[in-house]
Amino acid sequence: MxxxxxxxxxxxxxxxxxxxxxxxxxxxxxxxxxxxxxxxxxxxxxxxxxxxxxxxxxxxxxxxxxxxxxxxxxxxxxxxxxxxxxxxxxxxxxxxxxxxxxxxxxxxxxxxxxxxxxxxxxxxxxxxxxxxxxxxxxxxxxxxxxxxxxxxxxxxxxxxxxxxxxxxxxxxxxxxxxxxxxxxxxxxxLMNACGALSGSGPAYLYMVIEALADGGVKLGIPRDLSYRLAAQTMSGAGKMVMESGKHPGVLKDEVCSPGGSTITGVHELEKSGLRAGFMNALAAAANRSEQLG
Ligand SMILES: NC(=O)C1=CN([C@@H]2O[C@H](COP(=O)(O)OP(=O)(O)OC[C@H]3O[C@@H](n4cnc5c(N)ncnc54)[C@H](OP(=O)(O)O)[C@@H]3O)[C@@H](O)[C@H]2O)C=CC1
Ligand SMILES: O=C(O)[C@@H]1CCC=N1
Known part of the structure; x- marks a missing residue:
């Protein structure tokens, strides 16, 4: 790659x-x-x-x-x-x-x-x-x-x-x-829970970057540009959460114009069970950590 x-x-x-x-x-x-x-x-x-x-x-x-x-x-x-x-x-x-x-x-x-x-x-x-x-x-x-x-x-x-x-x-x-x-x-x-979040988390977030970039490629964006845009967007969103002091839900709302494009995408993500997917992934990883111990 x-x-x-x-x-x-x-x-x-x-x-x-x-x-x-x-x-x-x-x-x-x-x-x-x-x-x-x-x-x-x-x-x-x-x-x-x-x-x-x-x-x-x-x-x-x-x-x-x-x-x-x-x-x-x-x-x-x-x-x-x-x-x-x-x-x-x-x-x-x-x-x-x-x-x-x-x-x-x-x-x-x-x-x-x-x-x-x-x-x-x-x-x-x-x-x-x-x-x-x-x-x-x-x-x-x-x-x-x-x-x-x-x-x-x-x-x-x-x-x-x-x-x-x-x-x-x-x-x-x-x-x-x-x-x-x-x-x-x-x-x-809290060790196994934190391990599941921040220890394993990079793997999950790389998958998100890959998925965003694939979405971009499907819409015709060249792959290299698509990865750069996805990675910088991930990094910028993380920095906003750390530095703005705002709740991530508020920051999400600021991107979603009424009747706009983002909320239409958010609806699709909610239908896909994205949030439950992450919560299940963390629970499974923490459980596996317990077994490995
Ligand atoms: N990767 C990650 O994101 C994270 C990993 N961890 C933890 O870090 C630890 C290491 O993981 P990671 O670096 O990914 O694993 P890797 O497989 O990349 O590295 C393991 C290393 O251990 C060496 N090794 C195997 N057996 C022995 C031995 N008997 N004596 C000395 N060295 C040995 C391997 O040798 P060789 O080079 O010869 O193969 C290799 O260098 C794990 O316990 C993991 O749980 C924690 C948080 C995050
Ligand atoms: O997958 C693993 O077992 C290690 C622990 C946290 C991240 N990688």
Missing amino acids: KQVPTQAPSEFDNMTSTKIQNKVGFIGAGNMAKAIGNGMLVSESVKAENIIISAPSDRNLAFWKEKGVRTTHDNAEVITFADIVFIAVKPQYFEGMIDGLKKASTLTVTKPMCFVSIMVGRTVKSVTEVLKTVPGILGEFEVIKVMPNTPSMVGMGCSVMVSDKNGAFTSVVRQIMELCGVCEDIPES
Whole structure:
């Protein structure tokens, strides 16, 4: 598929950089690790030499090597090097990853550490209990749960975080997430719901962009232009909700002239069950997160 060209300035251009001295590691080097790591690197808040990342294969490591980040296939090396370690593997692979750490004869750490779990479904308690079974992790550690999203890659991330307010690493982890966008504190009871909304949400909204663009193409708009118009319209509508202080229903009403074209389109969307579709999608995603935990 052709990439959608854009002239939009990066959100990173507006950021003031906060210097973070901690050594940060990632176990797992895929989409989400890249998105958070990119935020740290582009904002120049964490030096590349203070970051380490591991994955079993080389598939995703080239991206990091190019940026001067230390890479390894050994998860124990990440824990030995870093004091903040993001667990960025799929939840289904967590136990396998832990089994590897239990067997790692090179792993003996006594320093205070923080593990940031971004795994969908896994609770702070369950991650803490599993990490406690690793004999080489001998020091005190805290576990922070973060549910990020992939727009972190462009500084427009929306993360939620569950942490101990008095934890030694809480504020620096929040700072890291804020390098990639916004980060809200939530109670853990809302984690799967927030994951379904902001964690999974980009996928649903990309589908909306695709659908709007297809609608445009059907009406004769060239595809590239159609994607640009759809994406910018989505971005502008989000900004209006954030900045105007108006209820989204009021903003919708401002677009719908009486007897006009938009209300005619709104009627079709209501007939298609759009709102119920989104509500059902979020409920299904939250339910699946629960199962994965
Ligand atoms: N993608 C998203 O939008 C979001 C994802 N998340 C969470 O983030 C986590 C990662 O997801 P995502 O980045 O999309 O997944 P990816 O599949 O893109 O990446 C997973 C990474 O884990 C690596 N991996 C697999 N097994 C191990 C292991 N034993 N030790 C070390 N690394 C391992 C893979 O290695 P290799 O490179 O060799 O394949 C890969 O680099 C998941 O837990 C997910 O729930 C949370 C919010 C949003
Ligand atoms: O689909 C998933 O499992 C992950 C969690 C939130 C977004 N992606």
